[in-house]
Amino acid sequence: KEKVEITKEQRALMKVIVEAYNRHQIPQDMAKKLLQEQYSAEENFLLLTEMATNQVQVLVEFTKNIPGFLSLDHEDQIALLKGSAVEAMFLRSAQVFSRKMPTGHTEVLEERIRKSGISEEFITPMFNFYKSIGELHMAQEEQALLTAITILTPDRPYVKNQQAVERLQEPMLDMLRKLCVLQHPQEQQYFARLLGRLTELRTLNHYHAEMLTSWRVNDHKFTPLLCEIWDVQ
Numbered sequence: 101k102e103k104v105e106i107t108k109e110q111r112a113l114m115k116v117i118v119e120a121y122n123r124h125q126i127p128q129d130m131a132k133k134l135l136q137e138q139y140s141a142e143e144n145f146l147l148l149t150e151m152a153t154n155q156v157q158v159l160v161e162f163t164k165n166i167p168g169f170l171s172l173d174h175e176d177q178i179a180l181l182k183g184s185a186v187e188a189m190f191l192r193s194a195q196v197f198s199r200k201m202p203t204g205h206t207e208v209l210e211e212r213i214r215k216s217g218i219s220e221e222f223i224t225p226m227f228n229f230y231k232s233i234g235e236l237h238m239a240q241e242e243q244a245l246l247t248a249i250t251i252l253t254p255d256r257p258y259v260k261n262q263q264a265v266e267r268l269q270e271p272m273l274d275m276l277r278k279l280c281v282l283q284h285p286q287e288q289q290y291f292a293r294l295l296g297r298l299t300e301l302r303t304l305n306h307y308h309a310e311m312l313t314s315w316r317v318n319d320h321k322f323t324p325l326l327c328e329i330w331d332v333q
């Protein structure tokens with residue numbers, strides 16, 4: 101059996117990424133807020149757009165800590181951010197949803213989200229994803245690396261120098277692979293299952309704009325940043 105070990109450099113790199121990932125946590129009290137009371141579809145839509153706008157700003161800060169990201173072509177940096185923002189948002193939501201909560205809280209949270217104003221057809225695929233992420237019981241390092249890997253996806257639309265992005269993504273994939281072997285020794289294909297979630301994440305990309313425009317409110321107001329990122333309005 102091949103001896104897997106994380107080098108000193110890789111451990112230092114991971115520390116930078118995990119710290120950036122935790123530092124740029126948006127107020128995690130969204131779950132607490134939702135547990136406290138049932139908001140109207142209008143209030144929920146406002147909460148969602150505020151959270152999503154905040155999340156994009158958090159994502160930009162996080163990418164600044166990904167080694168090499170700032171030395172990519174500037175237009176490619178934008179293309180990577182625009183291409184991964186929705187996926188990073190759903191990944192973050194899945195992590196918020198699958199966090200350990202006191203008995204019964206997850207069920208209340210699920211109910212609040214089902215009744216938030218989102219139209220029925222999107223609820224199943226969204227929760228299927230949340231639950232498939234939850235089943236993995238990801239460690240923080242894995243969550244942070246998975247987000248960095250999602251951002252560094254070479255084949256996003258309009259990326260000119262894909263090789264340069266691959267060269268940044270590969271070390272992240274290597275670290276994640278080693279981490280999975282070390283932290284989930286009993287699960288041979290854990291790393292493969294983790295990457296499989298990224299494929300499921302892309303499918304949510306397809307209908308995120310419709311999820312928003314079909315939100316059960318009369319007027320769908322978006323911030324300028326969300327119009328940029330969400331292909332709406």
Ligand SMILES: COc1ccc(-c2nc3ccccc3n2[C@H](C(=O)Nc2c(C)cccc2C)C2CCCCC2)c(OC)c1
Nearest residue numbers: 130144147148151152155189190192193196197213216311
């Ligand atoms: C596009 O349609 C939806 C519908 C629901 C969710 C959603 N799944 C959640 C799981 C756990 C906790 C909250 C969750 N949210 C919303 C939220 O804030 N997501 C969130 C964001 C946006 C950024 C950072 C971090 C988070 C958590 C609540 C917004 C207010 C109404 C209820 C959903 C969603 O998130 C991507 C998208």
